[in-house]
Amino acid sequence: MKHYKKMIQPYVVWAALLIVIPLILIALYAFTEEGNEVLTLSFTWKNFAKFLESTYVNVVVKSFWLGIITTFLCLLLGYPLAFIISRFPEKTQATLILLVTIPEWINMLLRTYAWMNILADNGIINQLLDLLGMRPVNMMYTDFSVILGLVCNFMPFMIIPIHTSLSKMDKSLIEAAYDLGATPFQTFRKVIWKLSIPGVLNGIMMVFLLSVSTFVIPKLLGGGQYMLIGNLIESQFISVGDWNFGSAISLILAVIILIFMSLMKRMDKQEE
Amino acid sequence: MKKKSFFSRFYVVLCLAFFYLPILVTMIFSFNSSKSLTRMTGVSLRWYSELINNVEVARAVYVSLSIAILATVISTVLGTITAIGLSSHRKIVKDIVLNVNNIPILNPEIVTAIGLMLLFSSAGFRKGYLTMLLAHIAFCTPYVITSVYPKVRSLDPNLANAAMDLGATPFEALTKVIVPMIKEGVFAGALLAFTMSFDDFVISYFVTGNGVKNISIVVYNMTKRINPTINALSTIVIVVIIVVLVSVNVFLPKLEKRTDHIHPRVRRGVTIFLVAALCLGLIRCGSISSQNHVLKVYNAGEYIDLSLLDKFQEEYNCTVVYETFESNEMMYTKLASGESYDVLIPSDYMIERLIKEDYLQPLDWDLIPNASGLMEEVMDKSYDPGNKYSCPYFWGSVGILYDRNIVDQADLSEGWELLKDPKYKGDLYMYDSERDSFMIALKALGYSMNTVNEDEIREAYEWLVEQRDTMDPIYAGDDIMDNMISGNKAIAVVYSGDASYTISENPDMDYFTPNQGTNIWYDAMVMTRDCSETDLAHAFINFMIDPESAIANTEEIGYTSTVKSAYDAMLDGTYAEISSYLVDDSDPRNEIFGYQDPKIKQKYAELWTKVKAQ
Numbered sequence: 107m108k109h110y111k112k113m114i115q116p117y118v119v120w121a122a123l124l125i126v127i128p129l130i131l132i133a134l135y136a137f138t139e140e141g142n143e144v145l146t147l148s149f150t151w152k153n154f155a156k157f158l159e160s161t162y163v164n165v166v167v168k169s170f171w172l173g174i175i176t177t178f179l180c181l182l183l184g185y186p187l188a189f190i191i192s193r194f195p196e197k198t199q200a201t202l203i204l205l206v207t208i209p210e211w212i213n214m215l216l217r218t219y220a221w222m223n224i225l226a227d228n229g230i231i232n233q234l235l236d237l238l239g240m241r242p243v244n245m246m247y248t249d250f251s252v253i254l255g256l257v258c259n260f261m262p263f264m265i266i267p268i269h270t271s272l273s274k275m276d277k278s279l280i281e282a283a284y285d286l287g288a289t290p291f292q293t294f295r296k297v298i299w300k301l302s303i304p305g306v307l308n309g310i311m312m313v314f315l316l317s318v319s320t321f322v323i324p325k326l327l328g329g330g331q332y333m334l335i336g337n338l339i340e341s342q343f344i345s346v347g348d349w350n351f352g353s354a355i356s357l358i359l360a361v362i363i364l365i366f367m368s369l370m371k372r373m374d375k376q377e378e
Numbered sequence: 379m380k381k382k383s384f385f386s387r388f389y390v391v392l393c394l395a396f397f398y399l400p401i402l403v404t405m406i407f408s409f410n411s412s413k414s415l416t417r418m419t420g421v422s423l424r425w426y427s428e429l430i431n432n433v434e435v436a437r438a439v440y441v442s443l444s445i446a447i448l449a450t451v452i453s454t455v456l457g458t459i460t461a462i463g464l465s466s467h468r469k470i471v472k473d474i475v476l477n478v479n480n481i482p483i484l485n486p487e488i489v490t491a492i493g494l495m496l497l498f499s500s501a502g503f504r505k506g507y508l509t510m511l512l513a514h515i516a517f518c519t520p521y522v523i524t525s526v527y528p529k530v531r532s533l534d535p536n537l538a539n540a541a542m543d544l545g546a547t548p549f550e551a552l553t554k555v556i557v558p559m560i561k562e563g564v565f566a567g568a569l570l571a572f573t574m575s576f577d578d579f580v581i582s583y584f585v586t587g588n589g590v591k592n593i594s595i596v597v598y599n600m601t602k603r604i605n606p607t608i609n610a611l612s613t614i615v616i617v618v619i620i621v622v623l624v625s626v627n628v629f630l631p632k633l634e635k636r637t638d639h640i641h642p643r644v645r646r647g648v649t650i651f652l653v654a655a656l657c658l659g660l661i662r663c664g665s666i667s668s669q670n671h672v673l674k675v676y677n678a679g680e681y682i683d684l685s686l687l688d689k690f691q692e693e694y695n696c697t698v699v700y701e702t703f704e705s706n707e708m709m710y711t712k713l714a715s716g717e718s719y720d721v722l723i724p725s726d727y728m729i730e731r732l733i734k735e736d737y738l739q740p741l742d743w744d745l746i747p748n749a750s751g752l753m754e755e756v757m758d759k760s761y762d763p764g765n766k767y768s769c770p771y772f773w774g775s776v777g778i779l780y781d782r783n784i785v786d787q788a789d790l791s792e793g794w795e796l797l798k799d800p801k802y803k804g805d806l807y808m809y810d811s812e813r814d815s816f817m818i819a820l821k822a823l824g825y826s827m828n829t830v831n832e833d834e835i836r837e838a839y840e841w842l843v844e845q846r847d848t849m850d851p852i853y854a855g856d857d858i859m860d861n862m863i864s865g866n867k868a869i870a871v872v873y874s875g876d877a878s879y880t881i882s883e884n885p886d887m888d889y890f891t892p893n894q895g896t897n898i899w900y901d902a903m904v905m906t907r908d909c910s911e912t913d914l915a916h917a918f919i920n921f922m923i924d925p926e927s928a929i930a931n932t933e934e935i936g937y938t939s940t941v942k943s944a945y946d947a948m949l950d951g952t953y954a955e956i957s958s959y960l961v962d963d964s965d966p967r968n969e970i971f972g973y974q975d976p977k978i979k980q981k982y983a984e985l986w987t988k989v990k991a992q
Contacts, residue, residue, distance in 0.1 A: 109542075110462050110463045110466065110538070110552065112463065113460065114459075114467065114471075114475065116456065116459075116460075117459075118475065120516075121478050121479065123497075124497070124513075125478055125516065128492075128496060131493055131500070161992065164991060183393065187389065190389060190390055201623075202390065204623060206393075206394070207569055207573060211573060211577065213577060213594055214577050215597050215598060216612050217400040217404070220399075222857065222860075223407075224399065226861065226864060227866040229866075246866075247852045247854075258396060258397060262397075266566060266569075266570070270525070270566055273562070304528055308528070312483075315484050322580075326855075329853050330810030330854060330855070331990050331991075335486070338987065339486055339489060341983070341987070344705065345705065345707040345708075345812070346707075346980060347711070348980055348983070349492075353489075353492075356485065359486065359489075360484065360489075363484045364477075367480065
């Protein structure tokens with residue numbers, strides 16, 4: 107494969123221009139203060155110090171908690187689905203995976219608005235309950251509505267990588283396990299699960315990253331009191347206009363996530 | 379393997395039902411005869427006929443689709459060759475590239491968006507189709523690499539050498555041996571890239587300009603008032619996707635069989651031709667024809683009768699590039715990032731800020747003869763004394779919208795304290811805006827809404843915290859209107875114009891302005907400093923306050939007109955029964971928002987975050 111070494115060159119240039127430079131610009135803001143002028147720079151730690159106030163720490167804790175719950179639920183519900191899909195004939199598999207992906211092509215805002223109408227106090231579910239003579243249930247603007255929205259939106263990002271690793275698995279390995287006297291549970295734990303770990307880690311990473319920084323869905327389904335780190339950054343840039351503090355928060359988020367990623371990577375290596 | 383159990387099939391169906399439920403709801407309600415998204419009032423094709431006449435949506439579909447296709451193709455190629463090349467590099471190179479590659483994936487979209495916006499602005503790029511495409515490639519490629527790289531890593535490193543030993547050129551070894559072996563990863567990456575690009579909102583919004591919009595941007599601007607035309611659009615999108623999938627699955631295998639005997643070189647030629655044609659078409663469509671005069675107008679979303687724009691373009695033989703923003707602050711961010719416009723329609727306090735920061739140029743009132751028809755009440759306000767820079771567009775108050783069947787009429791005398799009345803605990807919406815919320819608390823306490831006194835601000839903060847703890851309010855955005863139309867809660871803080879619209883849709887609602895005083899606001903048309911088409915800009919301003927246009931505009935939007943004849947016509951006609959249309963600015967306790975010093979602004983913002991996040 108040595109012949110293809112040079113093929114990374116275009117992307118190295120590209121990444122330097124469109125990933126690294128914007129990040130440097132943001133870091134520049136994070137360590138400086140006063141206004142949107144790059145010319146009047148003065149170095150400061152102030153933006154980071156401000157972050158240590160309990161309100162902001164709570165926001166981070168809540169975001170990570172929500173990210174973990176969402177990721178866990180996506181794994182719990184998504185793994186069986188990916189597993190079942192991987193046992194269908196190849197053609198059916200492709201169709202099913204497409205069926206899982208298509209909803210993502212419909213605008214996320216639209217789908218979230220539809221959930222709002224389904225869950226609202228006078229919404230579709232409560233109208234149905236009313237017809238059945240039951241008492242209405244308050245679902246909107248709760249943890250339930252936010253997590254439901256996140257899981258519905260991000261579960262495909264868990265299913266697809268898991269399915270990818272399950273489908274490339276050699277089926278005869280499972281047969282071999284049975285032949286050697288393994289119970290279905292042992293087969294699953296020692297063969298199937300082990301072989302799907304790269305996909306699982308990939309899925310966990312994607313869902314966790316998407317849900318920890320999301321802000322549109324919690325805002326719509328949870329209301330303004332659902333303050334997450336994504337909302338905090340957004341409001342710094344859009345409504346408060348404190349680009350320096352906003353940049354500092356995003357740098358902190360990036361660092362926390364980098365640490366998380368390296369932990370995941372270590373797990374990945376151990377499995378190998 | 380053994381038979382699929384009933385349970386497995388049932389689980390697949392259940393999961394798919396979960397994914398498709400919101401889409402199904404959207405599709406069903408696209409055939410609704412009324413605007414409601416919770417109650418079917420009848421079946422009609424009304425929203426489809428409105429969609430067909432909507433040029434903006436047609437363009438947005440084209441932009442979304444072409445950007446998604448181009449970004450997918452380019453990022454898939456780029457990502458795949460990078461992943462292959464990467465596998466034979468030293469560990470340190472791999473780690474660096476992969477970590478850098480992870481940045482756009484792990485960064486919140488808003489940060490990527492701001493970073494790219496800063497980059498494009500400082501590099502002097504003209505924002506539009508090209509910047510949007512570059513940004514999409516930038517955030518799609520990492521996803522391709524993440525899904526292709528594990529596949530490459532699982533390949534036998536000697537594979538390519540083996541192929542070359544057998545006489546293949548490196549290129550042949552690549553396309554005939556390696557790529558086919560990793561094709562699932564490439565396919566998954568491409569699918570992911572397409573999904574990400576097609577659905578993207580935040581990044582697109584910040585890096586685009588000059589009137590280039592994708593579907594998400596159009597939807598975001600529409601959702602201020604749920605507009606079922608967008609449901610009609612997504613229904614069509616779904617149907618198209620299904621048709622394409624079915625035809626791919628049914629017809630493509632047949633087609634492949636039939637084209638098998640055609641020489642590969644011919645096939646390759648056809649492919650190249652198709653790609654080239656697509657690219658040419660895109661470039662042609664991406665640039666707006668600019669033979670005649672172009673006026674760039676930047677207004678709040680859903681804040682104009684769009685037919686007026688067509689009328690203006692016809693009358694003046696010009697092109698109006700019309701863009702919308704979600705909030706004054708969002709508009710400011712875009713303006714500050716170097717985007718140029720001719721006419722803006724912001725609110726009073728923002729106009730004051732723009733004047734202070736030298737973004738505007740004075741109006742020549744001789745070129746606006748219709749100004750004589752403007753109401754005296756809206757002129758010469760503190761944000762722009764003598765109306766040197768601004769021509770009033772709409773105006774109104776902030777007040778409380780309530781359900782007459784639930785809220786006791788006698789309780790209205792509590793004014794803003796109604797929002798703390800335990801009778802209505804859990805039954806109210808606050809507006810998720812620090813300025814409006816602090817205005818309420820300050821007014822309830824008898825202070826000025828423009829106060830800079832730390833103690834007063836602190837007291838208002840405590841008022842809001844106490845309200846939060848005792849009342850369980852929902853801090854919502856523009857979705858308040860739809861919630862109130864559906865009667866989900868009994869009380870909401872709203873702008874008078876939104877109240878008029880809500881009451882016209884749900885007659886159970888009524889509006890009042892609390893007796894402790896409230897915010898009276900004005901939105902006005904201003905001309906930017908860089909505006910070069912000043913004659914056309916004046917003509918536009920004059921056109922919008924023409925009595926006939928003003929009537930059409932106010933009737934469509936529901937906000938109170940600043941043109942005397944239109945105001946009177948509405949009070950006698952469409953909005954006669956609706957108290958919120960009438961703006962009562964006589965109370966001396968009412969105030970206009972003033973310019974806030976950045977330090978004070980940050981203080982308010984910080985406290986508001988604390989109220990919400992505690």
